[in-house]
Amino acid sequence: MTDMDIAAPLAAALAAKGYESLTPVQSAVLAPETQGRDLLVSAQTGSGKTVAFGIAMAQELLEGADRLLFADVPMALIIAPTRELALQVARELDWLYAETGAIIATCVGGMDYRTEKRSLDRGAHIVVGTPGRLRDHIERKSLDLSGLRVAVLDEADEMLDLGFREDLEFILQAAPDTRRTLMFSATVPKAIAELAKDFQNDALRLQTAGEAKQHVDIEYRALNVSARDREHAIFNLLRFYEARTAIVFCKTRVNVNHLLARMGNRGFQVVALSGELSQQERTHALQSLRDGRAKVCIATDVAARGIDLPGLDLVIHADLPSNSETLLHRSGRTGRAGSKGVSALIVPPAEFRKAQRLLQGAKVVAEWAKAPSADEVRAKDDMRILEHPALLAPAGDDAAMAQTLLDNFGPEQAAAAFIRLWREGRSAPEELHDAVAGAAPAPRERAEFGESVWYTLSVGRSGRAEARWLLPKICDAGGITKNEIGAIRVQEDVTYVQIGKSVAGKFGGGMDIESGVTMLRMEGEPSLDRPERSPAAPRAPRAAAPRPLRDDDAPRKEYAPRSAREDAAPCPVRADKPAYVPKAPRVVEDDAAPRKVWTPDDATAPAEAPHRPAPRREDAAPRPYAKREDAAPRKPYAKREDSAARPYVKREDGPAKPYAKRADAGAKPYAPREDGAKKPYVKRDDAAKPYAPREDADRKPRAKQGEKPAPKSAGFKSHGGGEGKPGKAAGFKSHASEGKTFGKPAFGKAKPAAAPKDAKDTSKRFVPPRKPKA
Known part of the structure; x- marks a missing residue:
């Protein structure tokens, strides 16, 4: 396949962008043997890998057509390690697929999730994103990879370094196995090769020529x-x-x-x-x-x-x-x-x-x-x-102004002003210290100090003297620099200092460099060699006879404790104490007699004898319990024959008889006794008389059933009522007078119709029934 075999919309976009020829990596992905296969491509940065996988996946996306139809699910997915790279890839694919009508959506971290979701819902042909955000969309069901045709992993080695392997596995598992997987990386370490085996099927390894020599430009x-x-x-x-x-x-x-x-x-x-x-x-x-x-x-x-x-x-x-x-x-x-x-x-x-x-x-x-x-x-x-372009361009319309500047300020002043304007806003260069280029910093070798004079300081290690503490004090006392001071040797009680002969006159024969620290001139050089130690006398070997070895042919005696041997003598512990003699075992008497257990609180316990447990008997197995012979026998419990439960009846004339059910088990209906004082209630035939007030009461008689009650007063003194005067309405709709409601009907409604005569009168008070007279 030649460069001219690129899809027509993509070829037009490349020509418009100024591409005259393809880079090596772009030509490699268009080779005939790469068609339809998974690719593992390594190429240096800046070699055009984005355009390379853009034209490589065009065959699966376009399928020979020049325009893309609507896609409800993405057809291509590009995964990038960083947000900036993902957005840059989206921009590159945008102009490359502009003629095809492809819709490109981005899913990167840090951007609005809802905006990305709306873009995916509207339909996108190509999705570019970072691993973390892509996984979020898949888990939230906003990204469907069921129709994915091509998956591209850009900068795969960087994604592994950033720890995205688990996310990559999750994303690719959501895509169909029939997809085509392209992996692009600047380098292909061992980890990338292992990743390719997991994510790709029989991937073709492409290595461009520029990889052997990195970054020639x-x-x-x-x-x-x-x-x-x-x-x-x-x-x-x-x-x-x-x-x-x-x-x-x-x-x-x-x-x-x-x-x-x-x-x-x-x-x-x-x-x-x-x-x-x-x-x-x-x-x-x-x-x-x-x-x-x-x-x-x-x-x-x-x-x-x-x-x-x-x-x-x-x-x-x-x-x-x-x-x-x-x-x-x-x-x-x-x-x-x-x-x-x-x-x-x-x-x-x-x-x-x-x-x-x-x-x-x-x-x-x-x-x-x-x-x-x-x-x-x-x-x-x-x-x-x-070389500034402004100096090389013709004066043009500015010639008059330039001549005016020259006439007013002169050529030197105008040129100096131009230089100052050019340098304005630019940082001034910095003065740097000399450094050796291309060589490792060698350790500083101290040259010979030359002629010098030695001085003695009246302080040493016992006074916590150190060279870094003495050096600035000596320099301040004599007004010299550290380069004019040679060796400083700190001893136990004194310190020797080497001073250049040219500046030794500043110290004279001696001086006080600090309170309590005196500096005196020496004649000659100090002897700093340590005295040799006399060799130590050799130590005489210890006279220790070797332990005789046992003859292996002699039979060895079996070990037996000292107390078991016949010739064993008592082992003396101390001279003032008798030898240990084991006591005879304690004889246990009749087991029936109770045993007394010794405790420290027992007053009868011997104070000088420690408590020893009794020796174990030969028949150590526990014996079963046996009852004493002199114990009176106890009768066994026997259940009584007449053990049926009987109801409790308190009678004085003997035990109660057991309950027996009567033969005529049917219960008789209740009937009042003839001689009973209380008779059952019988309703009277004549109706109860209406309530009539007593003659000495001024309460009005109760209205008979069926009659309309008289209007009630509001019950307040201010509303009138009483003494035969009609009462005022209290202003409540529920209060009526002479069969009329007070106030206007609520919400302009008409007065409700009167209830029929046969309806139950709900305005009467509840009156409990009268009790019959005894």
Whole structure:
């Protein structure tokens, strides 16, 4: 397959972008043997891997067509390790698949989840995201991979380093097994090869020619600077190269923030990029670099993968990376797509060996040199002024104003003003200390001190004297520097100091350098050799006869304790105590007699004899309980024959008879006794008389049943009522007078119809029935 066999919409997009030919990795993925197979591709950073897998998966997406139809589920999935790389891949695929009508959705951490979900619900052909956010969408059922045709793992080695293996397995398990899996990585270590076996089926390994020689378009420079000139060397590097865009890599976020503040104070247009920033802040920082509003980016290794910035010509390693792979990925931000770039390593003396190991592991050769000095930066500025495009362009419409400036201020003044305006806003170069380039810092060898005079100090180790404590005191006392002081030898009680002969006159014959510390001049040199010790007399060997060995042929006696031997003599313990004689075993009497157990509280216990347990009997097995012979026999319990339960009846004339059920078991109905004093209640035939008040009461008679009750008074004195006067309504709708309701009907409703005559009268009070008279 040739380059012209690319799908027509993609070929048009490449031509519009200015592609004249494909890169080696892009041509490799279009080879005939790669069609439909899983690929494991390794290529250096900046070789066009994004466009490579974009054109490689076009066959599965387009299937010979020029336009894509609506897709309810994604057909392609690209997984990237970082947010910035995922968004960059989405931008690249956007212009590459613009003619096909492909809809591309992104799922990255730090962005609004609901916005991403709506994009997926509307339908997307290609989804680009980071492992963590993609797994969230799958678990929440907002991302369906059942129709996935192609899966791409970009920068697979970085995803393993960041610990995304479990997430990758979860994502790919949700996709069908018939998918095509493409893995792209700058390096293919053993872990990536094992990952390919798990995720791919019979993958084809593609290795581009550029991988054998890393970054041929990048110039590596190792700058050996002193530890205190590390930041100054970074400032001079930025001023020396004046790159359109530069990136400075630091190891930690703290170093990023510190360097950001220092460079901002010096007038650099700088932004930061680290993990502590939100996704919106990181996106704004990268956009500032693309728009030209910022020229320097200070970043941690989070930006080392896949970031493609226009005009990025300089990469500075302020802190050396941890391994060679990180060095390659950092440096790969420059020298992309055939452009040239510089990767500079700031190497203090303490990290010289580490820098050599990193370069050797990355298989690159660096040029060791000094950091640009202030004079070199100024010379570079002068050359840029002379080559400034404004000086080479014709005067044009500004000729009259230029002549006016020359007439008013003169050529020298106008030229000086132009130089000052050009340098305005640029940081002044820094003066650096000399450092040896390309060589390890050798230990300082002390040269011969020359002619000198020795002095004695009246303090030594017993007075807690130390060389670092005495050196500044001697310098202050004589007004000399430490270079004019030779050896300082601290002894037990005194200290010897070597002073240059040229400045020895400042001390004279002696002086007090501090209260209680006197410095006296010596004649000659002190004897600092330790006295030799006399050899110690050899120690005489101990006269110890060797222990005779037992004849092996003689039979050995069996071991027996001393008390069991016939010839055993009592073993004396102390002279004032008798020898130990074992006591006879205690004779146990009749077992029937009770035994008395000795306790310390027993007054009868012997005070001088310790308690000893009784010897164990031969028949040690426990005996069963046996009853004493003299005990009276006890009758066994026998159940009585008439043991049936009987009801309790208290009778005085003998035991109660057992209960027996009557033959006529049916219960008789209750009938009142004829001689009973109380008769059953019988309702009277004549109705109860109505209640009539007594003659001496002024209560009104109760209305008969069926008659309409008289209107009630409100019960309040202020409403009237009583003494035959009609009562006022209390203002409540429930109070009526003369059959009318007071007030207007509620909500304008009409008066309810009167109840029928046969309806039950609910206005009467409840009257309990009268009790019959006795």
